[in-house]
Amino acid sequence: MAGKLNSATGSFSSPKGTGASRKGIDSRKGSVSSHSSGPKKVKKLNSLPISREINPKQQSEETCIANGGTEDAMYTPRTLSVLIVLLAVFLFMVRYCHYLDMDVVSSVKLGLAASGVSFIAFGATHLPDSMLLRPHPSFWRAVLAVGVLYLALLSFLLFQSLDTIRAILLLHDPSLKSLPEERQYAEDCRIFTSDDPFLFVRTTFDIFIVAHTLGYFAKTIIVRDWRASTCISVVFEIVEVTFQHALPNFKECWWDHLLLDVLICNGGGTLLGILALRIFHARRYNWVLSDNVKSKCGKARRFISQLVPQSLVPYEWNVFLSPKRFVQFLLLLSLMTLQELNTFTVKHILHIPPKHHLVVLRLVMWLFLAIPAVCEYYFYISGLDPTNKLGPSVWVSVVNLLFEVVLAGKLAVEGNYFQEPMPGYIAIPWIISLISLCIWFAIFFGVLTLKQRMEKRCLLYAISSVFFYFGCGCVLAMFAMGMPDLQIGREAFQRYVYPYERYIIFWR
Incomplete structure (x- = not known):
């Protein structure tokens, strides 16, 4: 070409x-x-x-079809082929999956599955393209279609009562009738016991160790920055300590928070993600059109290489460049943390076990939906998107997250969940920290110039740093007092602050 x-x-x-x-x-x-x-x-x-x-150094090669890729048979539109395959699949389902004596529940399940398949087939063919090409543009269009289906499901559930939603879940899976056993991670925080030396290994190392590692490997690939991934890891551990009064499953030992989660699992997944970023960022392929590959081995290599990204160029978030950029990154961090928090709140209200297939499917959906969403969001805030508007994946992701929050809040009110007030040793440090960080934000971005922020020498910069580290210290103190096994300084804090607690938290 x-x-x-x-x-x-x-x-x-x-x-x-x-x-x-x-x-x-x-x-x-x-x-x-x-x-x-x-x-x-x-x-x-x-x-x-x-x-x-677009600056080619900033633009990911995933957004480009190299060497005339539009003529590649791999990217040729197949709308008629999809139509024929969809019709064949439906005829097969009608012939071999549907029976005249099927009960109502099974028939409705099959009909809903067929409706979802038909919409995904339409979306994979006609929905707008993402900025990503590998493994295929139709794959990311199908992911967007799944996100739209999830949005429709949340819209339906918003207008159902808690009892109705539980009844629907029981029709889907009768095993959900029994309440799941919530595992308590802070019952015995001893690392070594003489009577049972392997108790620590048996009670600690489970499938969630692998899930944490793979999860943060995926998060590092999504945000393409180890610092952002580490921020997400640390912030969620702080969130767990903050809301452990509402979700008992969040109560963990100190070594579970710091060693297993932050360092071993999340840190290990982040390191694997960094390694993958470096491999694919440095790797360059001599891409040729699939029509020009004649040998069978060459076509096989071409097909396998199609399944991996051509490159994973790291994102340059530049968090402290400007107040707008800081807020934009803070919004991304908040949304990703909110997605994880929604997982625990919704399954707690609806009595869904952590290993249930519905929980796993939701996480897999969010994994694939977040990849194009974060890419589109990064291009939008960096001014690299010529359309100058949020991409469809970002829009669908944000609406889904907000609908999940509204649904969780509505169901919590109906079922009288999360009624216990936040303890003072958690709430008061958070209040002081937020005030201090707001003062830092005003000085750092409102008073200091970019040159002064880069030089880090003037008096105002030192003053802003004091407020910043004081706010971080308050969060650290909250974390130390909130850990159920250590409770460092909790008793002294409650003894001195309790007489003034009603004045500080006056809205209770």
């Missing part, structure tokens, strides 16, 4: 050294834009203004 396609802007550029004019034809819209070797400006393509070229 003579011209190369810039997938982020949708523009075609002629190769260097050619004086003949070229024509770039958009296959979806049918619009034609003429190009020449001279500096002729492209006005519009796909009805979107082309404002600027």
Whole structure:
């Protein structure tokens, strides 16, 4: 292919050294834009203004079809083929999966599954493309379709009572009738016991160790920055201590919080993610069109390489560059933490076991939905998206998260869950910390210039640092007092602060 396609802007550029004019034809819209070797400006393509070229150092190669990829058979639209396959699958289901003597519940399950498959097939064919290409654009369109289906499900559940939702879950899985046993992780915090030396190993190392490691490997791949992944890990441990009065499952020993979770599981997953980022960032493939690969071994290698990303360029979040950038990253951190918190609150209210397939399927859905969502969000806040609007994956993800929060709050009120007030040794340090961090934010971003922030020498910078570390120290003190086995300083704090607690937390 003579011209190369810039997938982020949708523009075609002629190769260097050619004086003949070229024509770039958009296959979806049918619009034609003429190009020449001279500096002729492209006005519009796909009805979107082309404002600027994206810096190739910032642009992930996943967003580009290299070497004329639009002519590759791998990326050729297959709308008619999908239609034929969908029809064949439905005929097979009607013939071999549906029986006249099926009960109502089984028939409804089969019908809902067929409805979901048909919508996913439509979405994989006609929904808007993501910025990601590997393993295939239709895969990410199907992921977006699953997110839309989940949004429709949440919209339906918002208008059902707690008893109705539990009845629906019992129709889906009658085993949910029995209450799940919530494992308590802080009953015995001894690392070694003489009567049972292997008690620590048996009670600690379970399937959730692997789940934590794989989860933070995936988070590192999603955010593409080890510092952001570590922030998510530390913040969620703080969230666990903060809300352990409402969710007893959050009560853990000190070594479970710090050693197993932060260092071994989450830290190990983050290190594996960093290794994957470095491998795929440094790796370069000599991509050729699949039609040009003649040998069977070559086609097999081409197919396998299609399943992995061409590169994983790290994201440059630049958290402290500007107040806007700081808030944007803080929003991402809050949403990712909120997704994890929703997992525990919803399954606690609906009495769903942690290993149930519904919990696993939801986490898998969020894993694949977060990959294009974070990519689109990063391009949007970095000014690299020529459309200058949130992508569809970001929009669907944010709405799903907010709907989950609304649903959890509604069900908690109906079932009288989470009624116990937050203890003073948790709430008061948080109040002081938030006030201190707000003062730091005002000085650091409102008073100091970018040059002063970079030099780190002036008096105001030192004052802002005092407020920052004081706020972090309050959170650390809350964490130390909140751990159920250590309770460092809790008794002294309650003794001195209890007489003034009603004035500090006056809204109770």
